[in-house]
Amino acid sequence: MFVLMYDVIDRKRNGQAITEHEIKFLVDGFTAGEIPDYQMSAFLMAVCINGMTPQETTWLTKAMVESGDTVDLSSIPGIKVDKHSTGGVGDKTTLIVAPMVASCGVPVAKMSGRGLGHTGGTIDKLESIPGFNTAISMQQFIQNVNSINLSVVDKVGNIAPADKKIYALRDVTATVSSLPLIASSIMSKKIASGADKIVLDVKYGSGAFMKTAEEATELAKEMCEIGRLAGKGTAALVTNMDVPLGRNIGNFLEVKECIKVLSGETTGLEDLVEVCISLATHMLFLAEKGSLNHCQHLAQDSLENGCALAKFKEFVECQGGRWADIEGDKNPYMNEFSVDFCASQDGYIYRMDVQTVGLASVELGAGRQTKDSIIDFGAGIELFKKTGDWVSKGEPLGKLFSQDLNKITVASQMLEQAYHYSALAPAKNQLIEAIITDKY
Numbered sequence: 001m002f003v004l005m006y007d008v009i010d011r012k013r014n015g016q017a018i019t020e021h022e023i024k025f026l027v028d029g030f031t032a033g034e035i036p037d038y039q040m041s042a043f044l045m046a047v048c049i050n051g052m053t054p055q056e057t058t059w060l061t062k063a064m065v066e067s068g069d070t071v072d073l074s075s076i077p078g079i080k081v082d083k084h085s086t087g088g089v090g091d092k093t094t095l096i097v098a099p100m101v102a103s104c105g106v107p108v109a110k111m112s113g114r115g116l117g118h119t120g121g122t123i124d125k126l127e128s129i130p131g132f133n134t135a136i137s138m139q140q141f142i143q144n145v146n147s148i149n150l151s152v153v154d155k156v157g158n159i160a161p162a163d164k165k166i167y168a169l170r171d172v173t174a175t176v177s178s179l180p181l182i183a184s185s186i187m188s189k190k191i192a193s194g195a196d197k198i199v200l201d202v203k204y205g206s207g208a209f210m211k212t213a214e215e216a217t218e219l220a221k222e223m224c225e226i227g228r229l230a231g232k233g234t235a236a237l238v239t240n241m242d243v244p245l246g247r248n249i250g251n252f253l254e255v256k257e258c259i260k261v262l263s264g265e266t267t268g269l270e271d272l273v274e275v276c277i278s279l280a281t282h283m284l285f286l287a288e289k290g291s292l293n294h295c296q297h298l299a300q301d302s303l304e305n306g307c308a309l310a311k312f313k314e315f316v317e318c319q320g321g322r323w324a325d326i327e328g329d330k331n332p333y334m335n336e337f338s339v340d341f342c343a344s345q346d347g348y349i350y351r352m353d354v355q356t357v358g359l360a361s362v363e364l365g366a367g368r369q370t371k372d373s374i375i376d377f378g379a380g381i382e383l384f385k386k387t388g389d390w391v392s393k394g395e396p397l398g399k400l401f402s403q404d405l406n407k408i409t410v411a412s413q414m415l416e417q418a419y420h421y422s423a424l425a426p427a428k429n430q431l432i433e434a435i436i437t438d439k440y
Contacts, residue, residue, distance in 0.1 A: 013042075023063050031165055054226070087203065087209060136319060235437035241354060243429065251377045255326065256326070273303075280295075351387060365403065379401050
């Protein structure tokens, strides 16, 4: 059936639905360079204004999956479960959850990404471990999962190239914030990655891309519906990112914090532990390891009996990481300057601008300011105080790490703007706002 791009744009501009054939036409045509940027930009803006039906969003996701390679995990026995976070500050959950789930006998074959803007990336964190290789072959990836139930790598093959090209256009045409476009972008990569089941951590708040719980819940529902229509069992947790997760922000600092949690040292890290146990519980449940209550006990036991820590060590060594360089108090990045930053007044920490906290860690060298930036793996922030804590003027709120004292000065000024104080204690935020699924 012959399709005119003009007609597709016109109908979507008028709020009308378009067909699967038309969506396939525009995705394939744009990926191949046959549809110009200006026409795709017009279509994306029409979607941003008028939205898409769940069926249209699923067709868009399917077309983006089919634009490139799909990963075949059929040679790995069992139910493969993936996990994805929409991004936050101090969000290091994959490094804890993946070994928890793998130690319970569920294969985790995961492709992860690098840091984006003020949010950190799992691949950057893993590469801060000396020797750790995130660029292993597909054959080695599958072999590792079959051997130890766990492997995490940078994107393998040509996964969803349409999404990469469309996202670059969205980024410069003010169409990033469209829920159908966000949902299809995330789910196209997850579906193409080959897992049988998917658990999503959809974050909201000042440190997340979605600012309200309502927006995050709507996105979670949309992605779960895509998963259902695509035949992938999907669950989503809607979690708060108005406070950084855990105490450490920065690649190796976060690795060390994960080892603490896996070793049972959870004091002061209760928020991080709560999210990790909930994510692991739902991954185990989707993998049919028992009731939700039983799966929660499995997740908790994996931390308490040392199995998750042993699995993490096995995982690190399996991908070339040198465990001897990071165990205990060892730190291969001891050449960093470290400077305290302090409270500017007495009072309760009433609110933190978490995006600014994340950007301060980027300024220190923990993230990329341009695509060519070189990451300082040892840079970052250790937080002593967070929202809800009482502080006195001049009391240290945390410590900054960087190889550049000038960067520490700039980051300190940014953090001074990020903390807001009050004579009254703030209400305690609920960490897990909602759990979205069509199965339970």
